[in-house]
Amino acid sequence: MSVLHSLPVPVQRSRVGPRRLALALALGVTVLGAALLVGPAGLDTGEVMAAMLDRLPLVEVESSLTEREMTILWEIRLPRAVMGALVGATLASAGAAYQGVFRNPLADPYLLGVAAGAGLGATVAILMRARGFPSMPLAPLAFVGAVLGVALSYGLSRTRGKERRSATTLVLAGVAVASFLTAVQTFLQLTNVTTLREVYSWILGRLVTVGWGDLYAVLPYMMVSWLVLLVFRRALDVMAVGDDEAATLGLSPRMVRLIVVAAATLGAAAAVSASGLIAFVGIIVPHTVRLLAGWSYRVIIPLSLVMGGVFLTGADLVARTVVSPAELPIGVVTAFLGGPFFLMVLRTSGDLE
Amino acid sequence: MNGLHVRNVSVVLGEARVVDGVSLQVQPGEWLGLIGPNGAGKTTLLRAITGATDLETGEVVYQGNSLSELGARQRARLMAVVPQNPVVPWGMGVGDYVLLGRTSHLGWLGRETRTDLEIAQHSLRALGLEDLSGRRLDELSGGELQRAVLARALTQDAPMLVLDEPTSSLDIGHGQQLMERVDRLRSEQRLTVISALHDLTLAAQFCDRLVMMSEGKAILDGPPRSVITEGSLLDHYGAQVRVISGPEFGMVVIPLRTGYEAEEERATEVAGNL
Numbered sequence A: 001m002s003v004l005h006s007l008p009v010p011v012q013r014s015r016v017g018p019r020r021l022a023l024a025l026a027l028g029v030t031v032l033g034a035a036l037l038v039g040p041a042g043l044d045t046g047e048v049m050a051a052m053l054d055r056l057p058l059v060e061v062e063s064s065l066t067e068r069e070m071t072i073l074w075e076i077r078l079p080r081a082v083m084g085a086l087v088g089a090t091l092a093s094a095g096a097a098y099q100g101v102f103r104n105p106l107a108d109p110y111l112l113g114v115a116a117g118a119g120l121g122a123t124v125a126i127l128m129r130a131r132g133f134p135s136m137p138l139a140p141l142a143f144v145g146a147v148l149g150v151a152l153s154y155g156l157s158r159t160r161g162k163e164r165r166s167a168t169t170l171v172l173a174g175v176a177v178a179s180f181l182t183a184v185q186t187f188l189q190l191t192n193v194t195t196l197r198e199v200y201s202w203i204l205g206r207l208v209t210v211g212w213g214d215l216y217a218v219l220p221y222m223m224v225s226w227l228v229l230l231v232f233r234r235a236l237d238v239m240a241v242g243d244d245e246a247a248t249l250g251l252s253p254r255m256v257r258l259i260v261v262a263a264a265t266l267g268a269a270a271a272v273s274a275s276g277l278i279a280f281v282g283i284i285v286p287h288t289v290r291l292l293a294g295w296s297y298r299v300i301i302p303l304s305l306v307m308g309g310v311f312l313t314g315a316d317l318v319a320r321t322v323v324s325p326a327e328l329p330i331g332v333v334t335a336f337l338g339g340p341f342f343l344m345v346l347r348t349s350g351d352l353e
Numbered sequence B: 001m002n003g004l005h006v007r008n009v010s011v012v013l014g015e016a017r018v019v020d021g022v023s024l025q026v027q028p029g030e031w032l033g034l035i036g037p038n039g040a041g042k043t044t045l046l047r048a049i050t051g052a053t054d055l056e057t058g059e060v061v062y063q064g065n066s067l068s069e070l071g072a073r074q075r076a077r078l079m080a081v082v083p084q085n086p087v088v089p090w091g092m093g094v095g096d097y098v099l100l101g102r103t104s105h106l107g108w109l110g111r112e113t114r115t116d117l118e119i120a121q122h123s124l125r126a127l128g129l130e131d132l133s134g135r136r137l138d139e140l141s142g143g144e145l146q147r148a149v150l151a152r153a154l155t156q157d158a159p160m161l162v163l164d165e166p167t168s169s170l171d172i173g174h175g176q177q178l179m180e181r182v183d184r185l186r187s188e189q190r191l192t193v194i195s196a197l198h199d200l201t202l203a204a205q206f207c208d209r210l211v212m213m214s215e216g217k218a219i220l221d222g223p224p225r226s227v228i229t230e231g232s233l234l235d236h237y238g239a240q241v242r243v244i245s246g247p248e249f250g251m252v253v254i255p256l257r258t259g260y261e262a263e264e265e266r267a268t269e270v271a272g273n274l
Helices: A002-006 A018-037 A045-055 A067-102 A114-130 A138-157 A167-190 A193-204 A212-231 A233-239 A243-248 A253-275 A281-293 A297-321 A330-349 B042-049 B072-078 B094-105 B114-126 B142-155 B172-189 B200-206 B230-237 B260-273
Strands: B004-013 B016-026 B031-035 B057-062 B079-082 B160-164 B192-196 B209-214 B217-222 B241-246 B250-255
Touching: A018 A045, A018 A067, A018 A297, A045 A067, A067 A167, A067 A212, A067 A233, A067 A253, A067 A281, A067 A297, A114 A138, A114 A167, A114 A193, A114 A253, A138 A167, A138 A212, A138 A253, A167 A193, A167 A253, A193 A330, A212 A233, A212 A253, A212 A297, A233 A243, A233 A253, A233 A297, A233 B094, A243 A253, A243 B072, A243 B079, A281 A297, A281 A330, A297 A330, B004 B042, B016 B042, B016 B057, B031 B042, B031 B172, B031 B200, B042 B160, B042 B192, B072 B079, B072 B094, B079 B142, B094 B114, B094 B142, B114 B142, B142 B172, B160 B172, B172 B192, B172 B200, B200 B250, B209 B230, B230 B241
Parallel strands: B016 B217, B031 B192, B031 B209, B079 B160, B160 B192
Antiparallel strands: B004 B016, B004 B057, B209 B217, B241 B250
16 A cells, blocks of 8 residues: 555546636626625715725725715615525526436426425415405425425335336326426415416515525525535545446435425425526526536536526526516526527537537 | 355346356456356356346455445445446436446445546546547547446446446447456456356456356356257257367357358258259
8 A cells, every 4th residue: 555655646537726716606696796886876885885894804995985875775675685696506506406316407496396385385474465364484394395295206216116216206296296386376376366467476586575584584594505515525426327337326215305395395385485487597507517518427516516506697687687677587597598698508518419 | 265255146037037046256366257158147146246237146256345234335436347238327427427437435425536546547548548638538439438337337436347248239240349358457467257248259358257157157167168069059059069269369269150061061961963
C-alpha cells in the first residue's frame, strides 16, 4: 500500500466543481437583485441597492427610501422573489430525483398524484370557503391532498406480489390515482360553477399574495426535502444501473425509492400548496442541467436546486412586468419561455438517451 | 465453515420450479463453472446465490453467514456480481462506474475517500483501463465494457466473484483474454469464483470443477474431465461432439455436423448410380 499512497489518483469522477457552483450562485444573486429592482412602484435603483447593502451585516449605507417604499421592497418584492426561488428549487430538485429514481426522463414532481391531490385539496378548501367557512385555509388542505395522493399511489402499487413490485407498477398506480382524483375534483368544480374561476386561477399557479408568513410555513418541509435529496444524490447515481445491479452493489433499491419519493413529495406538496401548479419546472430545469453539466445526480441535484430558483424567480419577473401593472399566471410564463428554451438546448447539445 | 455452501436450493418463478433442490459447494480460492443447456436454471441459481431472487427451499451459506439474513450492503461486501447483460447508463464515465463498486463501503453521506479512489484506480490498472477512466461508458467497445464491469466488481473488494456468462458477448480472443484476467485476479487476490459458462471449452480449460445443470437440477459435479463427456453432452444438450484432450491445450469440445457421415455415404451412392 505504501507504493499506492505515493501515486497520484487520476480516477476521473463527476463533481459539481466550484466554478460551476459559483456561476450558478452568481446567476441566482443577479436574478434576485433584478426581482427587487423591477416593479410598478418605480423605486430608484441606486436607493434600492443602498437599502439592500445596508441589510448586510457590518455594512452601513444611507438610503433615502420612504417607509412605504421600504415596505414595498422588504414585505412585497423580497418575500415574493424568495418564494419564487424556493418553489423553483424544490420543484426542480424533486423533478430530478423522480427522474433518477424511476429512470424515466419524463418523470416530474407531479407524477404520482401530487398535483391531482393538491388540486382536489385546494378545490375542497375553495368550496368550503364559499359554503360558510370563510377562514378555511387553502395551503394546508392542498398539502394534505398532495401527500395523500402519493401515499395512495404508493399503497396501491404494493398490493401486487413482491417479485412484481417494480418502479413501473408505481408509476402506473400514480397515473390511475391522478386520473381518479382529477375526476373527483372536476366533478366538484362543475357542480359549483361560481368558484370555477378561483379554482382555475389556483391551478395555473401564482406567487401573488406571498408574505413572509406563507414562506415560513413551507420552508421547513422544503428544507427537509433538499437535505434528503442532497444526501441521496450518490444513491441516485447507483440506481442508474437498475434495481438488480444496484442491489448487488449494496443498495436496497426499494428503500432508496421510498425515501427519495417521500422527500421529493414532501417538497413538491409544500411548493404546490404555496404557489399552485407551476408546470414544466421539474422537467426543464433538471434536463437543461443534465445537457450542460452531465449525467451524474451528484451534479444535477445541487445545480437543479440553484437553477430552479433562478428560473422561477426570473419567470415571475417576466410574469409581472410584460403586461404591467396586470400580471400573467406564472405557469403560463414557465411553459411559454421554458418550452422553446428547452428545445434550443436540446438541439444544440445532442442526445438525452 | 469456509467457502460457499448451497443446500437444497429451489426457486419457483410463476408456476415453474426453475431451480430444483440444488446442493453444491465452492471451496475458498476455487473456480466453479456452471454449465448446462439453455433454460437449465444456471442464471436463476446464480441469482438465488446473490440474493436477487427469493428461495422456495434451502439456504445459501457463505463464510458462515446465511445470505438470506444479510442486508444488501453486507452481501455486497461478500460477493461481487458481473451480470450477463449489464445496464449501461447514458453518459456515465468509466471512473464513476468503477467507483460504484465502493457503494457498500461508503458512509451514509456517500463520500468517497482517498482509499476508495486508490482501490478503484488499482482495479482500473489491473484490467488495463487506466487510460479510459475519463471516457464515457457508452463509447467503449464490447471487450472494454466487459472489463469495466469486471473492474467495478473488483472494486467491491469482496472475496467472492460471481460471473454470469461473462464471455457470451465477446469474440474468441476477447473471451479468452477475459478468462485469463479472471484467473490471474483469482490467484493474485485469492478470490473464490463461481460462473455460468456457455463455452464448454473455456469452462473445461479454466474451471477447477464443473457442475452441469439440466431442468433445474444439478446432475453432474466433478472435475471437467468427468463432467464434459461425449455421453453427457449428448444426453443433456442433445449435442454430438468429440471431446479431445491434450497436454498443451487441456480439453477441447468440437461439435460434429449431425448426420454428416450418412450424408457422405448417400452422396457416394448417388454418384455411383449416375
